[in-house]
Amino acid sequence: MITGQQQKMKESVIKTEKLTKRFGDFIAANELTFEVKAGEIFGFLGANGAGKTTAMRMLCGLSIPSSGKATVAGFDVFKQTDEIKKNIGYMSQKFSLYEDLTVAENIRFYAGIYGLTNKQIKEKSEELLVNLGLEQSAKKLVRELPLGWKQKLSFSVAIVHQPKIVFMDEPTSGVDPVTRRQFWDLIYAAADKGMTVFITTHYMDESEYCGRVSIMVDGLIKALDTPANLKKEFAANSMDDVFYSLAREAKRSADG
Amino acid sequence: MPAVSLNHLTKTYNKGAVAAVNDISFSVEKGELFGLIGPDGAGKTSIFRMLTTLLLPDSGSASVDGYDVVKDYKTIRGRVGYMPGKFSLYQDLTVEENLNFFATVFGTTIEENYDLIKDIYVQIEPFKSRRAGKLSGGMKQKLALSCALIHKPSVLFLDEPTTGVDSVSRKEFWEMLKRLRQQGITILVSTPYMDEAVLCDRIALLQSGKILSINTPEGIVNSYNGKLFAVKSGTMYRLLNDLRSYKNTLSCFTFGEYHHLSFKDENKNSEMELLKYLEEKGHKQVEIKPIVPTIEDCFIKIADNRN
Numbered sequence: 001m002i003t004g005q006q007q008k009m010k011e012s013v014i015k016t017e018k019l020t021k022r023f024g025d026f027i028a029a030n031e032l033t034f035e036v037k038a039g040e041i042f043g044f045l046g047a048n049g050a051g052k053t054t055a056m057r058m059l060c061g062l063s064i065p066s067s068g069k070a071t072v073a074g075f076d077v078f079k080q081t082d083e084i085k086k087n088i089g090y091m092s093q094k095f096s097l098y099e100d101l102t103v104a105e106n107i108r109f110y111a112g113i114y115g116l117t118n119k120q121i122k123e124k125s126e127e128l129l130v131n132l133g134l135e136q137s138a139k140k141l142v143r144e145l146p147l148g149w150k151q152k153l154s155f156s157v158a159i160v161h162q163p164k165i166v167f168m169d170e171p172t173s174g175v176d177p178v179t180r181r182q183f184w185d186l187i188y189a190a191a192d193k194g195m196t197v198f199i200t201t202h203y204m205d206e207s208e209y210c211g212r213v214s215i216m217v218d219g220l221i222k223a224l225d226t227p228a229n230l231k232k233e234f235a236a237n238s239m240d241d242v243f244y245s246l247a248r249e250a251k252r253s254a255d256g
Numbered sequence: 257m258p259a260v261s262l263n264h265l266t267k268t269y270n271k272g273a274v275a276a277v278n279d280i281s282f283s284v285e286k287g288e289l290f291g292l293i294g295p296d297g298a299g300k301t302s303i304f305r306m307l308t309t310l311l312l313p314d315s316g317s318a319s320v321d322g323y324d325v326v327k328d329y330k331t332i333r334g335r336v337g338y339m340p341g342k343f344s345l346y347q348d349l350t351v352e353e354n355l356n357f358f359a360t361v362f363g364t365t366i367e368e369n370y371d372l373i374k375d376i377y378v379q380i381e382p383f384k385s386r387r388a389g390k391l392s393g394g395m396k397q398k399l400a401l402s403c404a405l406i407h408k409p410s411v412l413f414l415d416e417p418t419t420g421v422d423s424v425s426r427k428e429f430w431e432m433l434k435r436l437r438q439q440g441i442t443i444l445v446s447t448p449y450m451d452e453a454v455l456c457d458r459i460a461l462l463q464s465g466k467i468l469s470i471n472t473p474e475g476i477v478n479s480y481n482g483k484l485f486a487v488k489s490g491t492m493y494r495l496l497n498d499l500r501s502y503k504n505t506l507s508c509f510t511f512g513e514y515h516h517l518s519f520k521d522e523n524k525n526s527e528m529e530l531l532k533y534l535e536e537k538g539h540k541q542v543e544i545k546p547i548v549p550t551i552e553d554c555f556i557k558i559a560d561n562r563n
Binding site for chain 1: 427
């Protein structure tokens with residue numbers, strides 16, 4: 001019997017078929033074929049230079065593929081890049097918050113960019129400030145916030161328009177272990193509400209929090225499965241070992 | 257005489273408003289591989305910059321090879337190697353030109369100390385006529401290390417050499433450090449990755465300009481108070497929430513495949529009672545087992561006690 005919840009889980013939010021990007025003779029991303037379902041936390045791993053950033057840029061509508069097919073949130077990565085940008089969230093490791101604006105101004109700015117109405121902006125701002133425990137800091141400049149708060153705020157503005165999917169590129173670099181975990185609490189909670197999370201990280205323990213994980217080596221997806229199955233397949237004790245046994249074969253030397 | 261010694265070293269920014277390094281004292285013995293472990297903002301870079309004489313302390317003192325970082329700054333500069341966190345070689349010079357430049361500045365030649373860098377340099381030698389700016393991240397890292405070593409420094413300072421580097425390259429880099437240590441070079445290295453801590457002889461855990469703990473990695477793990485348990489079930493996010501709302505939970509954190517949990521009141525029935533609670537909550541495939549804490553567990557616990 002298929003329940004409503006399971007039906008919903010079956011919807012593909014990302015679907016790619018032989019998605020490829022060439023730069024001259026160099027094949028940065030080579031025939032990537034995979035699907036990501038609604039509400040999934042999908043870990044997108046790979047060594048430096050494996051092609052993760054290139055793949056992510058194509059999925060975000062920032063780079064037109066050389067060949068293959070892909071849809072993101074139901075929109076075509078060749079023709080509907082503007083629609084994609086409106087319907088996804090994106091958070092990079094270099095937080096794109098404005099340091100010279102206050103917390104409240106940053107929220108208002110991003111909410112405005114994503115086309116929320118004034119009424120929605122007001123409601124959303126209040127809700128975010130309460131949820132993040134930043135009510136007292138609403139009028140503080142972002143540059144005065146500790147890194148951990150910037151990170152949480154950055155995630156919150158990236159999903160202020162409630163996209164179906166959020167892309168995150170190494171969002172947890174450099175923060176302390178407690179903050180890193182609090183951040184994952186936010187990710188878990190967002191995914192629990194049905195948002196799809198597509199995330200890259202160099203912390204192998206974090207790949208365990210993902211429903212499924214793909215590992216890219218030299219432009220190819222070399223493995224894709226749940227962390228438990230990957231560990232079984234590679235007879236490894238940890239995801240770190242799985243990653244190591246795949247990525248040490250890499251021929252391409254890296255640029256991060 | 258220790259290779260490096262810090263004595264109540266303090267550095268503030270913004271006219272004293274931010275204490276980047278707050279009254280820190282420790283020393284590093286000759287030949288030691290010593291790790292400064294902590295997140296951004298812990299004070300790692302400020303410590304490195306004071307020890308390499310690039311920044312003046314507000315108060316306190318420090319010495320490297322017995323030389324004072326303020327008075328004897330010129331002597332220190334000739335004796336230490338420093339690899340900053342940000343790539344700081346000349347982007348428009350080639351690999352070989354960069355290495356030659358640093359050798360010349362320090363009054364030596366590539367040939368004279370080639371043995372020391374050989375293991376590392378052979379990996380980038382095929383690209384020696386390539387401009388440094390055109391190198392990949394991993395190769396830049398190897399070139400920067402070669403340049404920091406070319407004058408055979410007595411103390412090597414490496415500021416976050418592995419940040420943002422994938423785990424395979426990180427492992428290779430630590431292998432290189434182990435080989436360097438065998439040649440008697442004292443190494444101070446900083447990292448935000450707690451799993452690298454176990455590769456050091458001794459470590460200092462840092463947060464917000466303060467030392468939380470300083471010991472061998474085993475010493476830090478052994479000083480963890482109380483027992484720690486790893487818990488797992490079929491639905492990990494729900495499990496996390498259920499564990500956190502359990503009456504006997506002191507703390508609970510995600511830790512890769514498992515959640516790590518400590519009890520408020522721990523006795524021989526604690527595990528059984530928790531299992532019963534989780535089964536009542538409908539969790540399947542529950543696994544609970546006592547574990548040895550990692551450095552990261554220790555960091556979380558000590559940092560939590562401070563706050």
